[in-house]
Amino acid sequence: MSARGAEDFDDADGLGPWWALARDPMFELRLLATEQSDPDVEPPPMVRRSGQVLLAAARRLSVEDPPVAVTEAGLGAVFADAVDAVLDDEVTCPVIEERDAAELVGPLARAIVAAALAESVVREAPVDLDGASLDELVSAVSAALYDGRARGEFGAAAKKLAFNLAMRSGGSRYVDRKRRTWSTDAAPLAGDVLVYLTRGGGIKDFIAARVREIAGPVILLAHSLGGIAALELLVSQELPNVRQLVTVGSQGPLLYELDALPTLRFGLRLPNSVPEWSNIYDPRDLLAYRGAGVFPGRVRDYEIDNRTPFPWSHSAYFFRKNERFYRLLGEVLA
Template sequence: VSDLAPHLGPAAGRVAHEISRTLGGTPPADGIEAIAARAVYALAVQRAEGPDGADEPLPVDGADRDAVVGALTDQLGGTDRGGFAARAAKGVAVRALNSYLSPLSSLAHSFRSGITRGSVPAGGDILRYQARGAGVRAAIRAAVREAVDSGHGPVVLLAHSLGGIACVDLLAEPDPPAGVELLVTVGSQAPFLYELDALTALRRGEPLPAGFPRWINVYDEHDLLGFVGAKVFPGRVTDLRVDTRQPFPRAHTSYFAHHRLYELLAPELP
C-alpha cells in the first residue's frame, strides 16, 4: 500500500480532469462511488508500475485493496448523492465502464499484454535456469552452510517461484546440503516440472530421497504458475492454499503481501 501512496494524488487529479469534461450536468447513476474508487486505485497501481509496466506486477493483496477503495469511496462522498465529488465520480465511472464495452479486439489486446508481461519473464527465467542452474544451486548451498555454521537454530528454505525449483533440485541431489529441516515453496512450478521429467536432480517416477526435509507448498488457485505437490509426492508434501483475490499474473507476485500467508506459516517456522 505504501508504494501506492505517492500515486494516489496524481491519479485523483487525472480523474478530476476527466470528470470535468464528462459530467456535463448528466445525472449520475446511483451507487457508483465504489466503482470510481476502484478506478482511482487501478490508475494508481498503473502509475506505480510505470508507463511500460513493471518487470513484475506490484504485489498487492485483496484485503489491502479493499481498505484503500473503501477509504477512497468515503472521500468521494460515500452515500451522499448530493456532493459534487460524488456526482463527478459517478460520471467518470460511467465513462470508464463504457470504455470496457469498446470493441473486443481492444479488450483482448489489453488482456494479452498483461498475460505476456506477467508470464514471459517467469518462463524465461525458468528456461535460463534449466540451462545454467548450477550457479544458483551453488549459491543456495553456500547460504545453507553459512546458516548451519552460525548455530542460530533450525534452517528453513523459503523460496518463491523459480527459487522453489532450485531448492527442490538441490535437496534432491545425491549430496544435498545438511541441516535443512523445512522447505517452504511459494507459487512454485517444481511439481509440474517433475511431471514433465524436467527437474535436474529427480527423474519422473522417482520418489523424493529419504533424507528430503519436510516440504510445505503454498499456492493460489488463481496463480497459473503455482502448482500443488501433494498429489505428485503423496505423503511428502503439505499443500497450503491462499487466496490473494488477485487475477493472474498478479496472483503470482502477491503472496508476500497477503496476511494469510504469514498466519499459515507462523506455526511452522521456528
C-alpha cells in the first residue's frame, strides 16, 4: 500500500534540469564552469569576443522592456531583477566571457527564466508554466540575447547531474540569499494544513452549505488542501446530490496512511457516503498522492504529466495553456 506516485517516474524528456534550476537558477552555468573548453577564437584587435557581446546583450535586457513572451507569461515585473541576479553571480560572467556565445545562449536564457520564476515566488506572485511554455520563454530570451541564432539544448552532463548535484550542493548562493524569504512564504502553506487538521470544521461546513444550495447533481472538484477538505466532508456526512469527487494534486491518501485524517482513522474503510472518486496526480508533483492502492476499488487514479518540475508542477494542472490536463479532466467528468 502506498500513496506515493513517482516510483516509476521516467525523466526521458529531459525536464530534470529544470528541477535543478528551480533550486539554483545558475546550475547549468556552474556546471559549464567545471568543464574544460577550447577558448573562443582570438578576435582581431578592437573586436570583442562573442561571449563579451553576449554579456553586453544580457546587461541590456535588465534595462530594456522584457520580451513580449516574458510579459505575457506574467514575469515582466521580475525580469530585470532576474537578469541582474544571474549577471551578479560570481561564476556567471567569467563563464560567458571565456566561451563561445553560441554555446552559452541556451544555458544563460534558462538561468534568467529560472531566476525570474524564483523571484515571482519571493514576491508572492508565483507563475505556473508547463514545459512547452518554458520552452517558449527560453526561445524568446535567447532571441533577445543573440538574435535567435542559437538556443541550445540541455547538455548531457546537465541531464545526468541535475538531481545529484542540486541535492548534494544544497543550492546556490542565490538560493541561500532567498532561503529565509522562501521559508517565510512556505510557512502559510504548511500552516494552512495544520490549521485545517485542528480546526477544519468551518471549511467543511462552508462547502456543505454551498452544495445544499444546488438542486441538481454536484461534482466536487478540489485541488490540494481543498481535496482533503472535500474528502473529509463526504466521509463525515451524507450529501446525496454529490455524484462524484475529483481531487487534483491532493494529499488525502497520504494523510490517511499517516492516520492524520480526523474523520477517518487508518484501517477503516471509506463509507458509502463517499461517491465515485477520481484522483488526478502528476508524478513530478511531490504534493500529489495516489489513492487506488490505499482505498482499493474506491478510487481511480489518473496520471498526468504537466511537463514542469516541482514546485511549479503542483499548480500547473490549472495553467490556462495546459491542454493535456483539461483534456483529461473532460474525460474524467464525462
